[in-house]
Amino acid sequence: MVDVELNQVLQMWHVHLDVSRPTISKIFKVDIPISSRSSQDKDYISKKIPYTNKYDIPRLYNVSVNCQKLVKIGDPILYLEPRATGSINLLFSCATLSKSFATEVLVFVSNQDGTLEDTFSLQTTSQ
Secondary structure, three states, rough: EEEOOOEEEEEOOOOOOOOOOOOOOOHHHHHHHHHHHHHHHHHOOEEEEEHHHHOOEEEEEEEOOOOOOEEEEEOEEEEEEOOOOOOOEEEEEHHHHHOEEEEEEEEEEEEEOOOOOEEEEEEEEEE
Protein backbone atom coordinates (compact mmCIF):
# COMPACT_ATOMS: atom_id res chain seq x y z
CA MET A 1 0.00 0.00 0.00
CA VAL A 2 1.34 3.45 -0.92
CA ASP A 3 0.65 6.84 0.62
CA VAL A 4 0.28 8.97 -2.52
CA GLU A 5 0.67 12.28 -0.66
CA LEU A 6 3.96 11.30 1.00
CA ASN A 7 4.99 9.01 -1.86
CA GLN A 8 5.94 6.28 0.64
CA VAL A 9 5.32 2.58 0.84
CA LEU A 10 3.21 1.89 3.92
CA GLN A 11 2.75 -1.83 3.59
CA MET A 12 4.17 -4.47 1.31
CA TRP A 13 3.61 -8.18 0.72
CA HIS A 14 6.14 -10.71 -0.42
CA VAL A 15 4.71 -13.75 -2.14
CA HIS A 16 6.81 -16.84 -2.73
CA LEU A 17 5.48 -19.71 -4.82
CA ASP A 18 7.06 -23.10 -5.19
CA VAL A 19 5.54 -24.73 -8.25
CA SER A 20 6.20 -28.16 -9.66
CA ARG A 21 4.76 -30.27 -12.43
CA PRO A 22 1.99 -32.62 -11.22
CA THR A 23 2.69 -36.33 -11.07
CA ILE A 24 1.34 -37.93 -14.25
CA SER A 25 -0.74 -41.05 -13.48
CA LYS A 26 -1.21 -42.20 -17.05
CA ILE A 27 -0.22 -41.12 -20.58
CA PHE A 28 -2.58 -41.37 -23.54
CA LYS A 29 -1.56 -40.88 -27.15
CA VAL A 30 -4.25 -39.07 -29.13
CA ASP A 31 -3.94 -38.82 -32.92
CA ILE A 32 -6.35 -36.54 -34.74
CA PRO A 33 -6.36 -37.34 -38.46
CA ILE A 34 -6.47 -34.61 -41.09
CA SER A 35 -9.69 -35.97 -42.56
CA SER A 36 -11.59 -35.34 -39.33
CA ARG A 37 -10.52 -31.68 -39.30
CA SER A 38 -12.14 -31.00 -42.65
CA SER A 39 -15.54 -32.38 -41.69
CA GLN A 40 -17.95 -29.44 -41.80
CA ASP A 41 -20.72 -31.15 -39.83
CA LYS A 42 -18.54 -31.60 -36.72
CA ASP A 43 -17.49 -28.84 -34.33
CA TYR A 44 -15.67 -31.30 -32.07
CA ILE A 45 -13.92 -34.64 -32.31
CA SER A 46 -14.81 -36.86 -29.35
CA LYS A 47 -12.36 -39.18 -27.58
CA LYS A 48 -13.01 -41.09 -24.35
CA ILE A 49 -10.62 -42.20 -21.65
CA PRO A 50 -11.56 -44.54 -18.79
CA TYR A 51 -11.51 -43.53 -15.14
CA THR A 52 -11.99 -45.88 -12.18
CA ASN A 53 -13.16 -45.01 -8.68
CA LYS A 54 -10.57 -46.84 -6.59
CA TYR A 55 -12.50 -46.33 -3.34
CA ASP A 56 -15.15 -48.44 -1.58
CA ILE A 57 -17.56 -45.50 -1.45
CA PRO A 58 -19.30 -43.54 -4.23
CA ARG A 59 -17.24 -40.55 -5.38
CA LEU A 60 -17.92 -37.33 -7.24
CA TYR A 61 -15.03 -36.09 -9.39
CA ASN A 62 -14.40 -32.77 -11.11
CA VAL A 63 -12.51 -33.03 -14.41
CA SER A 64 -10.66 -30.13 -16.05
CA VAL A 65 -7.88 -29.51 -18.59
CA ASN A 66 -5.02 -27.05 -18.88
CA CYS A 67 -5.81 -26.13 -22.51
CA GLN A 68 -9.51 -25.33 -22.94
CA LYS A 69 -8.87 -23.73 -26.32
CA LEU A 70 -8.03 -27.17 -27.74
CA VAL A 71 -9.93 -29.60 -25.47
CA LYS A 72 -13.19 -29.33 -23.57
CA ILE A 73 -14.58 -31.88 -21.13
CA GLY A 74 -17.97 -33.27 -22.22
CA ASP A 75 -19.25 -33.44 -18.64
CA PRO A 76 -16.85 -31.95 -16.10
CA ILE A 77 -18.56 -33.79 -13.21
CA LEU A 78 -18.11 -37.56 -13.04
CA TYR A 79 -20.06 -39.62 -10.49
CA LEU A 80 -18.84 -43.18 -9.94
CA GLU A 81 -20.12 -45.94 -7.70
CA PRO A 82 -17.54 -47.83 -5.57
CA ARG A 83 -14.87 -49.53 -7.73
CA ALA A 84 -16.82 -48.60 -10.90
CA THR A 85 -15.27 -47.39 -14.15
CA GLY A 86 -16.68 -44.54 -16.21
CA SER A 87 -15.53 -42.45 -19.15
CA ILE A 88 -14.13 -38.96 -19.39
CA ASN A 89 -15.40 -37.51 -22.67
CA LEU A 90 -12.83 -35.24 -24.32
CA LEU A 91 -13.98 -32.88 -27.07
CA PHE A 92 -11.22 -31.63 -29.36
CA SER A 93 -12.19 -28.38 -31.08
CA CYS A 94 -12.00 -28.64 -34.89
CA ALA A 95 -11.77 -24.84 -35.16
CA THR A 96 -8.32 -24.83 -33.53
CA LEU A 97 -6.96 -27.63 -35.75
CA SER A 98 -5.81 -25.65 -38.77
CA LYS A 99 -2.34 -27.19 -39.14
CA SER A 100 -0.18 -30.10 -38.03
CA PHE A 101 0.93 -29.93 -34.42
CA ALA A 102 2.09 -31.93 -31.43
CA THR A 103 1.27 -30.82 -27.90
CA GLU A 104 0.67 -32.13 -24.41
CA VAL A 105 -2.67 -31.51 -22.73
CA LEU A 106 -3.07 -32.26 -19.03
CA VAL A 107 -6.34 -33.65 -17.67
CA PHE A 108 -6.89 -33.03 -13.95
CA VAL A 109 -9.24 -35.21 -11.88
CA SER A 110 -10.09 -33.71 -8.48
CA ASN A 111 -12.37 -34.93 -5.72
CA GLN A 112 -15.35 -32.87 -4.59
CA ASP A 113 -13.15 -31.09 -2.02
CA GLY A 114 -10.86 -29.87 -4.81
CA THR A 115 -7.96 -32.17 -3.95
CA LEU A 116 -6.14 -33.44 -7.03
CA GLU A 117 -6.58 -37.23 -7.36
CA ASP A 118 -5.00 -37.91 -10.77
CA THR A 119 -3.36 -36.13 -13.68
CA PHE A 120 -3.36 -37.62 -17.17
CA SER A 121 -1.15 -36.53 -20.04
CA LEU A 122 -2.66 -36.47 -23.53
CA GLN A 123 0.17 -36.60 -26.05
CA THR A 124 -1.86 -35.01 -28.84
CA THR A 125 -0.78 -34.93 -32.48
CA SER A 126 -2.49 -33.85 -35.66
CA GLN A 127 -1.09 -34.38 -39.15
